[in-house]
Amino acid sequence: NAGVTQTPKFQVLKTGQSMTLQCAQDMNHNSMYWYRQDPGMGLRLIYYSASEGTTDKGEVPNGYNVSRLNKREFSLRLESAAPSQTSVYFCASSESDYNQPQHFGDGTRLSIL
């Protein structure tokens, strides 16, 4: 049972470089999410996709773009990375019933120098 798979697991970028974080789920979930986790800040929602073909901004969308490629895949792109985007990024998915739990990947640890 793979669940939610994120690639890569680790990445180091230089300021100004671009990068796409990949996320795929095999649970046939309609909803997918991208979060960032910073020490003392908890998890903050960047973008989410309630269903294939739709995306919406979360709490901290600036500097990011997303693509819901199909029902399984939801990617997060940093067009011009900044040191403030150094963080651990988590992808999650859930059923359309928002009272069902979200299932998380193991994260991408991103450092921007």
Next chain:
Amino acid sequence: AQSVAQPEDQVNVAEGNPLTVKCTYSVSGNPYLFWYVQYPNRGLQFLLKYITGDNLVKGSYGFEAEFNKSQTSFHLKKPSALVSDSALYFCAVRPSGYSTLTFGKGTMLLVSP
């Protein structure tokens, strides 16, 4: 706007003793409340949720939580702590009518042998 407060950055408890991890929330309307646990270098895992009904909710690994509407609290409890319970715990709320979760900043639980 909704918010979740976890007033303790860290909780220390001896193995075999009861544990409590505190969570209070602020939302308009009915709250839907969740607890998640995060082990090192892993994504979040769902523990339990309160949607409606009985105020005492039982979840995974022997954890339970009590919803208290008058105190706007949803504290996580376990009668007898295990060293393996040591992890980072997150409380989250989804207000009625919203499709996304707001997470607290997390509480590190350390259980000593």
